[in-house]
Amino acid sequence: MAYRLSDDEVDLPGFFDDLVRCETRLYNALNDRLRERHGIVTSQFEFLRFLRDHPGARVADLAAEFAIGVGATSKSADRLEKQGWITRQPNPSDRRSSLLALTDDGSRLLAAAEKTFTEGLAALIADTLDDASGAAAVRAMSKLRSALERNRVGTPTG
Numbered sequence: 189m190a191y192r193l194s195d196d197e198v199d200l201p202g203f204f205d206d207l208v209r210c211e212t213r214l215y216n217a218l219n220d221r222l223r224e225r226h227g228i229v230t231s232q233f234e235f236l237r238f239l240r241d242h243p244g245a246r247v248a249d250l251a252a253e254f255a256i257g258v259g260a261t262s263k264s265a266d267r268l269e270k271q272g273w274i275t276r277q278p279n280p281s282d283r284r285s286s287l288l289a290l291t292d293d294g295s296r297l298l299a300a301a302e303k304t305f306t307e308g309l310a311a312l313i314a315d316t317l318d319d320a321s322g323a324a325a326v327r328a329m330s331k332l333r334s335a336l337e338r339n340r341v342g343t344p345t346g
Contacts, residue, residue, distance in 0.1 A: 226301045232264070234254065239274060274294055277289060
């Protein structure tokens with residue numbers, strides 16, 4: 189389960205397994221809470237949060253942020269728009285794309301869901317990560333993510 193350090197070598201396959209399984213279990217648990225309390229799933233929550241924090245974002249911006257294809261991102265945006273949580277507005281600098289914006293309903297939903305998300309995440313990790321180990325984990329993940337994104341590792345083609 190946990191990766192091992194021996195002679196200063198990290199069991200990278202073990203680390204990978206732990207990283208992916210933790211992410212999957214946390215994502216699924218938060219997904220269940222968000223669906224039960226707000227009728228949305230984690231990916232929708234993340235899209236809404238991104239749009240709140242990045243006014244004037246395009247589908248391509250969402251795709252780049254979440255490392256998913258533009259087609260899948262566009263379909264997800266279509267679903268959010270159909271629910272009345274986002275709108276598409278003409279992009280004055282590029283007629284081929286639209287700017288995405290939260291609606292008032294989307295903003296209200298996000299505010300309520302964010303409380304559920306934050307409390308749920310805290311409850312899921314509180315018994316495992318104290319302040320020191322939590323801070324170390326945050327720094328390590330941030331450093332790894334920055335390196336992967338800087339080098340465009342895992343970016344979908346198309």
